Each structure stands twice: as structure tokens, then as C-alpha cells.
Amino acid sequence: MTQREVTDNDNTTWTCVQAYGNLSKENADKAAELTEDSNGEVTVVCTPSGGAQTVRLQLAKGWMEAVSDEELVSQIGSSQS
Template identity: 60%
Template sequence: MEQREVMDQDNTNWVCVQAFGGLKAEAAEEAADRVETTDGKVPVVCTPNGGAQTVRLQLQRDWLENYSDEQLVTEITNARAES
């Protein structure tokens, strides 16, 4: 399962993984195809250390490879502000 870990401005470590990331590669790809939105986004769950709440995001399918740490932290921060 591929995941990304980033730290926000409050020194909270966030571990982000695409939904269905625990499945075998072919099954995960098929599941991602089924849940991908019309604008190419897939569900991603980011879990913090400490007391912060888990955040669910909709990110571009290539988020693992192409989002910078700063972009990912911004997405988390924006999602937390909306909840």
C-alpha cells in the first residue's frame, strides 16, 4: 500500500492513503476506476497523529506522484476548515 506522510504547520504528521490502497494492485486500480469522479478525482484518507480528526479528500488520481508536500498539506488544511 502506497502512502504519503506530511507534516503541517502545527507539527501534526498526516499519513495519506488512497481509498482501496490496501488491495492488490489490479483490484485497487479497478476500485479506483469505479469511484473516480468525472473530473478525475479519487478518495484519499489522511490520518493524523495526536488528537486531530481524520480527513477525507478528493484528489487527482496522480496525487501520490505529482502533489508536493505543500499541496497535500493545503488540501488537508482546506478540508479541515470546511468541516
């Protein structure tokens, strides 16, 4: 499972993974295809290290490479509001 960690301004570390990322590569790819929306976005689940609540984001399919840490933190913050 490929995951990514970012830390926000409150020193909360967020671990983000694409939904269904814990499946085998073949099954994860198939699940991602099925869950990709019409805008080419997939669901990414970000889990905090502290007391904050898990958030779900809709990000571009290539979010791991294309979305900067700052943008990911910003998206997490926006989804909490």
C-alpha cells in the first residue's frame, strides 16, 4: 500500500492513502477505475496522528506525484471546515 505523510501547522501528521489502496495491486487498480469520477478524481483518505477526524478528499488520479505537500495540507484543512 502506497501512502503519503504530511504535517500541518498544528503539528498533526496525516497519513493519506487512496481508497482501496490496501488491496492487491491488480484489485486496487480495478477499484480505482471503478471509483474514479467523471472528472478523473479518486477518493483519498487521510488519517491524523492526533485527535482530529479522518477526512476524505477527491483528488486527481495522479495525486501522489502531482499534489504538493502544501496543497495536500490545504485540502485537508478545507475539508475540516
